Amino acid sequence: MSxxxxxxxxxxxxxxxxxxxxxxxxxxxxxxxxxxxxxHHPAVYDRIVTERGEVRPHVNVFVGRDNIRWMEGLETRVxxxxxxxxxxxxxxx
Amino acid sequence: xxxxxxxxxxxxxxxxxLVGTTKGAFLFRSEPTRASWVMDGPHFPGEEVYxxxxxxxxxxxxxxxAPGNPFFGATLRRSDDLGATWSGKGDRxxxxxxxxxxxxxxxxxxxxxRDSEPRRLFLGVEPSCLFESRDGGASWxxxxxxxxxxxxxxxxxxxxxxxxxxxxxxxxxxxxxxVAFSTGGVYGTDDGGASWSPRNKGVRAEFLPDKYxxxxxxxxxxxxxxxxxxxxxxxxxxxxxxxxxxxxxxxxIANGVPSDFGFxxxxxxRDPDTVYIVPLEADVFRCTPEAKLRVYRTRNGGESWExxxxxxxxxxxxxxxxxxALCSDQADAAGVYFGTRSGKVYxxxxxxxxxxxxxxxxxxxxxxxxxxxx
Numbered sequence: 001m002s003x004x005x006x007x008x009x010x011x012x013x014x015x016x017x018x019x020x021x022x023x024x025x026x027x028x029x030x031x032x033x034x035x036x037x038x039x040h041h042p043a044v045y046d047r048i049v050t051e052r053g054e055v056r057p058h059v060n061v062f063v064g065r066d067n068i069r070w071m072e073g074l075e076t077r078v079x080x081x082x083x084x085x086x087x088x089x090x091x092x093x
Numbered sequence: 094x095x096x097x098x099x100x101x102x103x104x105x106x107x108x109x110x111l112v113g114t115t116k117g118a119f120l121f122r123s124e125p126t127r128a129s130w131v132m133d134g135p136h137f138p139g140e141e142v143y144x145x146x147x148x149x150x151x152x153x154x155x156x157x158x159a160p161g162n163p164f165f166g167a168t169l170r171r172s173d174d175l176g177a178t179w180s181g182k183g184d185r186x187x188x189x190x191x192x193x194x195x196x197x198x199x200x201x202x203x204x205x206x207r208d209s210e211p212r213r214l215f216l217g218v219e220p221s222c223l224f225e226s227r228d229g230g231a232s233w234x235x236x237x238x239x240x241x242x243x244x245x246x247x248x249x250x251x252x253x254x255x256x257x258x259x260x261x262x263x264x265x266x267x268x269x270x271x272v273a274f275s276t277g278g279v280y281g282t283d284d285g286g287a288s289w290s291p292r293n294k295g296v297r298a299e300f301l302p303d304k305y306x307x308x309x310x311x312x313x314x315x316x317x318x319x320x321x322x323x324x325x326x327x328x329x330x331x332x333x334x335x336x337x338x339x340x341x342x343x344x345x346i347a348n349g350v351p352s353d354f355g356f357x358x359x360x361x362x363r364d365p366d367t368v369y370i371v372p373l374e375a376d377v378f379r380c381t382p383e384a385k386l387r388v389y390r391t392r393n394g395g396e397s398w399e400x401x402x403x404x405x406x407x408x409x410x411x412x413x414x415x416x417x418a419l420c421s422d423q424a425d426a427a428g429v430y431f432g433t434r435s436g437k438v439y440x441x442x443x444x445x446x447x448x449x450x451x452x453x454x455x456x457x458x459x460x461x462x463x464x465x466x467x
Binding site: 010011013014042043046047048050051052053054056058059088089 | 162163164165166182183184185188189190191193194195196197
């Protein structure tokens with residue numbers, strides 16, 4: 001399967017290319033997709049997920065248009081061809 | 094778009110002033126006279142910078158910054174050209190072990206180790222923990238004896254979070270070190286960090302039923318002088334103290350100050366009897382008393398304090414100076430510096446006798462550090 005992880009502008013400088021990471025294999029869930037990111041880009045993963053394995057409080061993760069906070073969190077299923085979109089929340093300033 | 098910062102390009106003898114704010118870091122440089130300052134910044138715009146340090150041990154000029162991105166967390170950056178370039182953009186070297194149950198929120202303190210160990214550095218972080226590097230900052234590990242301290246479940250966060258904000262290495266004994274954090278108080282190790290015990294005897298905790306507990310105090314800052322490492326000064330959340338036995342006992346030295354509440358404290362670079370503070374009115378009104386911006390100085394180890402007001406506003410000055418926003422340089426006469434939550438930075442080049450405004454209009458200042466370039 002193939003899943004696209006779309007990074008926000010703030011993290012694109014950490015990876016080569018345009019900030020879209022194609023992950024495949026056994027992604028299956030958002031957690032699986034982010035673990036695949038971690039294998040090649042650990043600094044990107046660390047900016048999305050804390051040491052406790054939780055999405056950072058001011059980072060939102062969407063599968064398509066749906067925020068995983070209101071779904072199954074990191075266990076939210078992803079289908080082949082899905083887009084996992086990382087975006088900073090509107091908090092901060 | 095304005096051009097980005099280019100660094101401050103100083104020469105030996107110049108003085109640098111590092112200012113961390115809630116929205117980035119600003120670097121200042123002056124010639125040795127310290128008559129005027131040039132500013133460079135913001136570095137890390139939009140990111141909070143609670144810790145800055147210039148480490149000149151071993152012939153290096155390692156400028157360390159701890160920017161915290163409000164979305165993507167805190168990290169550590171290094172510049173070897175006074176801010177022209179920064180390394181470490183893609184790194185995230187300071188992390189808790191995943192099985193610790195802890196997640197790093199902020200780096201509060203960057204403390205170079207002893208002069209005899211130029212590749213050793215320490216960090217104080219939130220939630221309260223001490224990290225150590227033995228390879229010049231390339232890699233970091235939590236000090237396990239502190240991270241796994243049995244008191245940890247009983248440490249409560251203060252208003253600023255559960256933050257380890259103060260690290261005091263013993264300048265003569267490499268096995269000894271003190272840390273201070275809110276809340277928890279002062280803890281010390283005599284065995285190189287393997288074990289830690291509270292050192293809060295005589296320090297009050299106004300906000301607890303037991304006013305003098307073994308630990309749980311909200312200590313705001315501890316300073317000492319390298320030549321007399323075992324004499325300590327402490328600014329508490331209510332209380333101003335001195336210890337002459339490396340923190341085993343503390344005595345009140347709030348002699349003639351308008352309030353013993355405050356955050357910031359620094360010691361003179363050559364005189365262990367001279368200490369500076371900026372008292373605030375109260376925990377419920379964290380502003381300079383009587384709307385006068387006054388630094389207080391003792392020259393006799395806390396037996397008495399004098400207000401320093403020349404060049405500082407003495408009316409309508411509702412200012413706050415936070416725990417790391419007061420420092421001195423090593424020049425002769427000593428320079429003293431502070432920044433306010435209202436974004437002003439003041440400097441004295443005559444040991445506090447008179448002050449001038451270095452800069453206004455910055456974001457809220459959370460830390461300052463100053464050094465003479467060698």
